[in-house]
Amino acid sequence: MMDLRDLLLLRLPLIFACPVCETTTGRQVREGILNADFPFHFAGAILPFAVLTGIVAAIHFSVPQRIARRRTPAARALDRPGPTPEEPTR
Amino acid sequence: MSSRPLISAGVALGIGMGGFVDGIVFHQILQLHNMLSSRLPPTTLVNVEINMFWDGLFHAFTWLMTAAGLALLWRAVRRRDVPLSTWVFVGSLITGWGLFNLVEGLIDHQLLQIHHVYELGNHFLWDMLFLASGVVLILMGLTLIQAAPSTVGTVHPDS
Numbered sequence: 267m268m269d270l271r272d273l274l275l276l277r278l279p280l281i282f283a284c285p286v287c288e289t290t291t292g293r294q295v296r297e298g299i300l301n302a303d304f305p306f307h308f309a310g311a312i313l314p315f316a317v318l319t320g321i322v323a324a325i326h327f328s329v330p331q332r333i334a335r336r337r338t339p340a341a342r343a344l345d346r347p348g349p350t351p352e353e354p355t356r
Numbered sequence: 357m358s359s360r361p362l363i364s365a366g367v368a369l370g371i372g373m374g375g376f377v378d379g380i381v382f383h384q385i386l387q388l389h390n391m392l393s394s395r396l397p398p399t400t401l402v403n404v405e406i407n408m409f410w411d412g413l414f415h416a417f418t419w420l421m422t423a424a425g426l427a428l429l430w431r432a433v434r435r436r437d438v439p440l441s442t443w444v445f446v447g448s449l450i451t452g453w454g455l456f457n458l459v460e461g462l463i464d465h466q467l468l469q470i471h472h473v474y475e476l477g478n479h480f481l482w483d484m485l486f487l488a489s490g491v492v493l494i495l496m497g498l499t500l501i502q503a504a505p506s507t508v509g510t511v512h513p514d515s
Contacts (some may be wrong), residue, residue, distance in 0.1 A: 283401050283402070283405050284405065285405070285409055291401060291402060291405070294402045295402055295405040295406055295409070298396070298402055298403070298405075298406040299406055299409050299410075303395075306468070307391075307392060307395075307410060307470065308413075309468070310391070310392070310410075310463070310464055310468045310470040311391060311410055311413045311414050311417065312413075312417060313463050313464075313468075314456075314459050314460040314463045314464060315417040315418075315420075315421060317459050317463065318371050318421065318455060318456065318459055319421070319424075321367070321455060321459075322364050322367055322368045322371070322424070322428075323364075325360065325363055325364045325367055326360060326361065326364035326428070327360075328360075
């Protein structure tokens with residue numbers, strides 16, 4: 267049962283269940299993170315973002331030009347100058 | 357005139373926001389899975405804490421992607437040769453979200469199998485639905501980008 271005095275004094279064991287805490291649970295957590303599987307687990311966390319960063323870079327530097335060229339007829343129709351007064355200037 | 361800077365910014369932001377949807381909704385609110393929940397089921401305090409660490413790292417990378425998207429967006433809106441189309445931007449956001457679901461689903465769920473969308477029961481079906489949602493979102497986003505009228509919403513804030 268949580269006691270206010272324990273909470274204020276940070277004496278609850280559960281509070282110390284963190285990777286940097288010097289408790290039995292804290293040590294187990296740390297060992298569960300920093301072990302032989304760390305590279306594999308790190309790869310699982312970073313690999314999707316590495317691939318996605320590559321995709322964003324590819325889009326930024328080349329790919330969307332091809333997408334932009336493949337415009338739908340409706341979009342091309344809207345591109346044509348119509349009877350509207352004037353287009354906004356930049 | 358080039359939409360590329362706006363598209364890359366929107367895609368990066370969409371990836372980041374898609375990652376936050378996954379992390380906030382699936383990892384935290386619904387608690388359907390965690391980063392390593394296939395290898396370390398969150399059934400003990402130690403395993404929950406270890407998963408929490410890796411979830412935090414996932415969120416850190418998601419935050420970095422979002423920050424990169426904001427930086428790209430800032431650069432894009434300051435350029436006069438970049439049409440500021442809402443269709444293109446929203447389409448790019450949706451495409452980014454779809455890309456996140458597809459790439460993260462393929463790598464973490466299928467290739468490395470460190471977690472699945474739903475760890476209990478038939479996770480294959482849920483994983484396939486997640487991948488399918490990625491494909492659908494990408495197609496929706498690309499459709500919006502291609503359908504965007506190039507002269508709509510191109511007024512630069514400085515003009």
